Each structure stands twice: as C-alpha cells, then as structure tokens.
Amino acid sequence: MRRLLVGIPYLWLLILFLVPFGIVFKISLSDYAVSIPPYTPKLDIGAGWAAFTEFLGALDFENFVFLTSDDLYWKAYVSSLQIALLSTIFTLLVGFPIAYGMARAPEVWRPALLMLVILPFWTSFLIRVYAWIGILSTEGFLNQFLLWIGVIDAPLTLLNTKIAVYIGIVYTYLPFMILPIYSTLERMDESLLEAAEDLGCSRTQAFWLVTLPLARPGIIAGCFLVFIPTLGEFVIPSLLGGSETLMIGKVLWEEFFNNRDWPVASAVAIILLLILIIPIVLFQRNQAKETEG
Amino acid sequence: MNRLSPFNIVSLTLGFAFLYIPMLILVIYSFNASKLVTVWAGFSTKWYGELLQNEAMIDAAWVTLRVAFFSSTIATVLGTMAAYVLIRRGPFFGRTLFSGMIYAPLVMPEVITGLSLLLLFIAIGLARGVLTIVLSHTTFSMCFVSVVVSSRLVTFDRSLEEAALDLGASAFEAFRLVTLPIIAPAVISGWLLAFTLSLDDLVIASFTSGPSATTLPIKIFSSVRLGVSPEINALSTIIIAIVTVGVLTASIVSKRQISRRLREEAQAG
Incomplete structure (x- = not known):
C-alpha cells in the first residue's frame, strides 16, 4: 500500500518526465535523415549487443557543433536571456507596487483584490496575448488613443517589435510576480515598521531597511517564476514579436515544425535546459527554504 | 497595515486598469457589427451566431473539454498522492529526485516539455491523439496539484491523523475519514487549476497531438496568426x-x- 503510494506518482514522473529528456539527448546526438521519424540511427533493441555498440558509435556532437557555427542560434540564446532578464525587471517594477498596495489595503478588501489578481491567471493565456494584438497594431486602440489626445502625430509601430513582446510578457506574467510578493508582505508584522519609526527611521528608510528585506523571499520566487518560463517563451514572441525578435523557444519550434530537423531542435532544447538548470535549482532551494521556514 | 497612501491607491488603480482594460476591450468588440476589429459599427451578436455554426471550432472545443476532464482528474489523484508522500512520509529512496521532478515541471519551458514528450511517444510507438495529450497534460498538471495540496497538508494538525490511527483506523481509513475531508478544498482547487491549465495549453498540445485531435488553443492560434x-x-x-x-x-x-x-x-x- 505504502509502496504503491510512492511508486505510482514516482514511476509516472520517471517515465513521462525524466526518460523523455534522455530521449531528447539521444536524438540531439543523431543525424537528420529524410525518413519517418526523421533522424538516424534508430535503436533496435532486439538486434543484440553488436547493433547497440554500432548505434552508440553513430552518435556524435555534430549538432552542437552546428549550433556554434551558425550565429542565428547564438544570437537567439543571448537575445532570449536579455528579453527574459529585462522583462523580469519590468514585471517586478510593475508588480511590486501593486502587491505592496494590496498588502496595505484594509483587511476586508484584500480577498477581493486577491481575486482580481488571480482571475486573469485563470483566463486563457493565449486570449490575453491575443488581446494585445488589437491594442498595439498600427490602427489599434493605443495609437487611436495617443493620436486623439495629441501626444503623437503619426501612428507608432508597436506590434511586431520587441516593445510589444515586453508588454506581452509583463502583462501575462504579472500575477506570478504579485502573488508571492503579496504573500510575504501580508505576513509581515506591522509593529516592526512602528519600531523602526520609533527608533528614528523615516518612512522611506523603514521601507528600504525593513519591508524590502522581509519581502525578499517573495521577490526572489516571483522573479524566478517569471524569468524561467519566459526564457523559453513561444506564444508571445510569435504573436506579438516580429522577425527581429529572436527567441529560442520560437527557433526550436520552427526548427521542429517547419524544418523538421528534430536532431537540431533537440540540441537546441538540451542547451536551453543546461542554461536553465542553475535558475531552476536556485528556485527549488528558495521554495524549500520557504516551506521549512 | 491599514494605511493606504495616495501612492498605494494610484498604483492599485493603474495596476488593475492594466490587467483589465485589454480584456474589457476584447469583450466590448466581440459585440461589434463590423468585421474590422478596431472600428465600432454598432452593436451586434452576429459573431456569436457564426461561432456556433463553426463546426471545426465546436469539435475542437469538445476535444479540449474531454482532454481537460480526464487529465485533471488523473492529475488530481496522482498529485494528491505525491503531496501526501512528500509531506507525510519521512525520507525514502530517491526523495530528492522525486521532489525535483515535482517542482521542475512548474517552471520548465513548454517547448522543452512538449518536444521531449513527443519524442517519447514516437520512441514507444504510441499514436498521437487524445490519449497522448491527456498523458502529457496529466504529467505537468499533477505537479501543480501536488504543490496546492501540499501547502494545505503542511498547515493542518497532524495529531488528528494520529488520533484516528490510535483509535484503530487503518492508514487508508484515517486518510479517507480525516485527512481527505480536511484537504478537500485544496484538492478541489487543484483539480480546477489542472483543468484550466489543460484548457489553456497550446504548446504541449501542439507537439503531442496528431491530426485526429485538434484542441481549441491550437485552433485559436492558427486563426490568430492570420490577424x-x-x-x-x-x-x-x-x-x-x-x-x-x-x-x-x-x-x-x-x-x-x-x-x-x-x-x-x-x-x-
């Protein structure tokens, strides 16, 4: 009974989460071939040991060498990192004041405010990205509004630029930033602020010296929750970004679906995974510390 | 902290305006008579009528609901088991790996998960369709369920379970009669979360679906790409x-x- 309790979910994750990575790694070492499935060599388990060693011999790091030789991939990784990093900062700058305001709101309002943050999170991600196409296009609502109030004379090109991608990321990932920060701020003991003020801190000093350090676990969790998925984001750059916005998620998708080059797509995924291992491990440690503390 | 400063009020107002105005515009313009989405030409519900006539859309919606129902139900069972094991059981062999596999899918980019699952299905020769999407969705949503349920398990008083065991209940009875009723709200919200995650997923479904099964997000995405x-x-x-x-x-x-x-x-x- 007990064994089943551990065994079933464990086995499920091993087979459907861990083993697939092994397969991705194996295919990243294979070669592209015009066949179904489009790679070679294929492992034939029934063919004995000799076939297996031959199979191992046919694997090589050619695809990884290819990734370094074509600067499209290199640029895509760098630009994804840059976009993920900047949009995490933007999301923090937008999200923190909202979380802070929520935590300072009267207690009776808080459940309603929390609901207002969670509601968009339950609504379709795709639809929320789609909503911005109509707003950011040349004849879209934002341009109409700016022309009407007279800030600009000619419509701005916003859709299919990096700006649109940043807006899309901040918009869709905002709840992931607000919720962890809010939960740390809400738990905060208000008398600490009073103590700081009694001891001669100004309001601003108390914020920097007391509130911010206490909110740190929430800020860290929020930043990871935005940064890690954004790095491999596909939907936002493909709907809001143009051809100039290179992101690795989009490159992987195109390599797989348009070029049908599965070995190169797998190599792209493996490198993305290697880049992500460090932030993922840091995120887990932060979470583990939170639940224990 | 009941001291809302003007700064707090401004940031809350702007923040919620930012979150809600785009969706509000979307809703208002669904009642627009004009085909042009940015020009208002009077109130009309004709697009709803056309949507209901669109059989491909309705088929996709049906597939999506079925996938979401099955995957979220399996994910809830597996996720609750995983949470129980992680919170209530002491160390066991490979516990670190297990908790790693629970947390990693939460942040794993969908393109990687999708690609790896597809390659698995091809390697074991499983035809792509509703079943493969259900398996994939179950895998990542069980992790979300497990996080939601374990946060409830952490906060509730363990001595209640121990009392039940002392009074002669079997471990399973103690779980069914004591633990489950207490964590039920978390289990239900885990199920709801898994359900919406599945409804919403485009990337993993695109990788793991075959021509026989198109989900609503795949349908929406291909039509949105055209504008x-x-x-x-x-x-x-x-x-x-x-x-x-x-x-x-x-x-x-x-x-x-x-x-x-x-x-x-x-x-x-």
Whole structure:
C-alpha cells in the first residue's frame, strides 16, 4: 500500500518526465535523415549487443557543433536571456507596487483584490496575448488613443517589435510576480515598521531597511517564476514579436515544425535546459527554504 | 497595515486598469457589427451566431473539454498522492529526485516539455491523439496539484491523523475519514487549476497531438496568426465569462464554508 503510494506518482514522473529528456539527448546526438521519424540511427533493441555498440558509435556532437557555427542560434540564446532578464525587471517594477498596495489595503478588501489578481491567471493565456494584438497594431486602440489626445502625430509601430513582446510578457506574467510578493508582505508584522519609526527611521528608510528585506523571499520566487518560463517563451514572441525578435523557444519550434530537423531542435532544447538548470535549482532551494521556514 | 497612501491607491488603480482594460476591450468588440476589429459599427451578436455554426471550432472545443476532464482528474489523484508522500512520509529512496521532478515541471519551458514528450511517444510507438495529450497534460498538471495540496497538508494538525490511527483506523481509513475531508478544498482547487491549465495549453498540445485531435488553443492560434478576427473575440468573451463565473462561484462557496466553520467553532466553544 505504502509502496504503491510512492511508486505510482514516482514511476509516472520517471517515465513521462525524466526518460523523455534522455530521449531528447539521444536524438540531439543523431543525424537528420529524410525518413519517418526523421533522424538516424534508430535503436533496435532486439538486434543484440553488436547493433547497440554500432548505434552508440553513430552518435556524435555534430549538432552542437552546428549550433556554434551558425550565429542565428547564438544570437537567439543571448537575445532570449536579455528579453527574459529585462522583462523580469519590468514585471517586478510593475508588480511590486501593486502587491505592496494590496498588502496595505484594509483587511476586508484584500480577498477581493486577491481575486482580481488571480482571475486573469485563470483566463486563457493565449486570449490575453491575443488581446494585445488589437491594442498595439498600427490602427489599434493605443495609437487611436495617443493620436486623439495629441501626444503623437503619426501612428507608432508597436506590434511586431520587441516593445510589444515586453508588454506581452509583463502583462501575462504579472500575477506570478504579485502573488508571492503579496504573500510575504501580508505576513509581515506591522509593529516592526512602528519600531523602526520609533527608533528614528523615516518612512522611506523603514521601507528600504525593513519591508524590502522581509519581502525578499517573495521577490526572489516571483522573479524566478517569471524569468524561467519566459526564457523559453513561444506564444508571445510569435504573436506579438516580429522577425527581429529572436527567441529560442520560437527557433526550436520552427526548427521542429517547419524544418523538421528534430536532431537540431533537440540540441537546441538540451542547451536551453543546461542554461536553465542553475535558475531552476536556485528556485527549488528558495521554495524549500520557504516551506521549512 | 491599514494605511493606504495616495501612492498605494494610484498604483492599485493603474495596476488593475492594466490587467483589465485589454480584456474589457476584447469583450466590448466581440459585440461589434463590423468585421474590422478596431472600428465600432454598432452593436451586434452576429459573431456569436457564426461561432456556433463553426463546426471545426465546436469539435475542437469538445476535444479540449474531454482532454481537460480526464487529465485533471488523473492529475488530481496522482498529485494528491505525491503531496501526501512528500509531506507525510519521512525520507525514502530517491526523495530528492522525486521532489525535483515535482517542482521542475512548474517552471520548465513548454517547448522543452512538449518536444521531449513527443519524442517519447514516437520512441514507444504510441499514436498521437487524445490519449497522448491527456498523458502529457496529466504529467505537468499533477505537479501543480501536488504543490496546492501540499501547502494545505503542511498547515493542518497532524495529531488528528494520529488520533484516528490510535483509535484503530487503518492508514487508508484515517486518510479517507480525516485527512481527505480536511484537504478537500485544496484538492478541489487543484483539480480546477489542472483543468484550466489543460484548457489553456497550446504548446504541449501542439507537439503531442496528431491530426485526429485538434484542441481549441491550437485552433485559436492558427486563426490568430492570420490577424484579429471578431469571431475569436466572441470565443474569448465566452471563455472569460465562464472562467469569471466559475472562479467567483468557487470563492463564494469556499467563503461560506469558512464562515460556517467559524460559526460552528464559536458555538462549540
């Protein structure tokens, strides 16, 4: 009974989460071939040991060498990192004041405010990205509004630029930033602020010296929750970004679906995974510390 | 902290305006008579009519609902088991790996998960269709369920379970009669979360679906790529309405339960 309790979910994750990575790694070492499935060599388990060693011999790091030789991939990784990093900062700058305001709101309002943050999170991600196409296009609502109030004379090109991608990321990932920060701020003991003020801190000093350090676990969790998925984001750059916005998620998708080059797509995924291992491990440690503390 | 400064009020107002105005525009323009999505030409519900005539859309919606129902149900069972094991059981062999596999899918980019699952299905020769999407969705949503359920398991008093065991209940009875009723709200919200995650997923479904099974997000994505269309606005409005009603109902029900419990405790005390 007990064994089943551990065994079933464990086995499920091993087979459907861990083993697939092994397969991705194996295919990243294979070669592209015009066949179904489009790679070679294929492992034939029934063919004995000799076939297996031959199979191992046919694997090589050619695809990884290819990734370094074509600067499209290199640029895509760098630009994804840059976009993920900047949009995490933007999301923090937008999200923190909202979380802070929520935590300072009267207690009776808080459940309603929390609901207002969670509601968009339950609504379709795709639809929320789609909503911005109509707003950011040349004849879209934002341009109409700016022309009407007279800030600009000619419509701005916003859709299919990096700006649109940043807006899309901040918009869709905002709840992931607000919720962890809010939960740390809400738990905060208000008398600490009073103590700081009694001891001669100004309001601003108390914020920097007391509130911010206490909110740190929430800020860290929020930043990871935005940064890690954004790095491999596909939907936002493909709907809001143009051809100039290179992101690795989009490159992987195109390599797989348009070029049908599965070995190169797998190599792209493996490198993305290697880049992500460090932030993922840091995120887990932060979470583990939170639940224990 | 009941000291809302003008700064707090401004940031809350702007923040919520930013979150809600785009969706509001989407909803308003789904009732637009014009085909042009940015020019208002009078009130009309014709796009809703056209949507209901669109059989491909309705088929996709049906596939999506089936996938979401099965994957979220399996994910809830597996995720609750995983949470129970992680919180209630001491160390076991490979515990670190297990908790790593629970947390990693939460942040894993979908393109990687999708690609790896597809390559697995091809390697074992499983034909792509509803089944493969269900398997994939179950895998990542069970992790979300497990996180939601374990946060509830952490906070509740373990001595209740121990009392049941002392009074002669088997481990399974103690779980069914004591633990499950207490964590039920978390299990239900885990199920709801898994359900919406599945409804919403485009990337993993695109990798793991075959020609026989197209889900709604795949359909929406291919039509949105060609530009904005009022029919998609109508569809979005329906989805937003369902989600809003669902979330509000769930929160009102849970609030009632909490206040009833508080009342009962007050009476008992």
